[in-house]
Amino acid sequence: MTRVSGESTAAGEAGEPAGPRAVVRPGRTVAAADRGALRIADRVVAKIAAHAAREALSVGGPPPEAAPPHATVIVHHEVARVRISLELDYPSDIGGQCTAVRHQVVQRVEALAGMEVPEVAVQVERLHSVQTRGAAQGRTQ
Incomplete structure (x- = not known):
């Protein structure tokens, strides 16, 4: 020394x-x-948000057979603005499921990334009914 x-x-x-x-x-x-700085990449926060949306949709039963939710995030000064795109089963309580997704995303991003989440925009891309799933499976066989 x-x-x-x-x-x-x-x-x-x-x-x-x-x-x-x-x-x-x-x-x-x-x-x-x-002693240092911590920067969590936007794509990491997006993965947390997408996983949280999947958790919210699987409450009360098995996960839907639809495509998994996709999230995009913009982080600025420890504030994350989240957009979730997802597919839902039909018929279902679309408003209730979107509310559950928003709540779960806010909770998980704040807990795991330590960021404030003032906005979660949920976009329902597609609705899947039992008939359309059966028809789609018939085409792939």
Whole structure:
């Protein structure tokens, strides 16, 4: 260890630094939360939101046979604006399911990513009925 003007630095072989420079100042401790920055990519928040939407749709029964929900997210200053595209079974309570999706997405993104979610736009892309699923399966066989 080499001592330079009251600071200690870690040194490797042949006087080369062994990695990031570590500076120790006596009597001063920096809290863990103040030592760096955390940036969660928009695509990670989108995955959290899509998974939360899937969770909300599967409550009370097996997950629907429709395509899984897709999410797009814009994050700005720890605020996430989310858009969810999904398909639902028909007949069903479309408003109730969309409300459940919004609630679950807000809850999960806030809990897992620590971001405020003031807006969740839910777009229902398609409705699937028992008859259309049977017809579609008949075409693929």
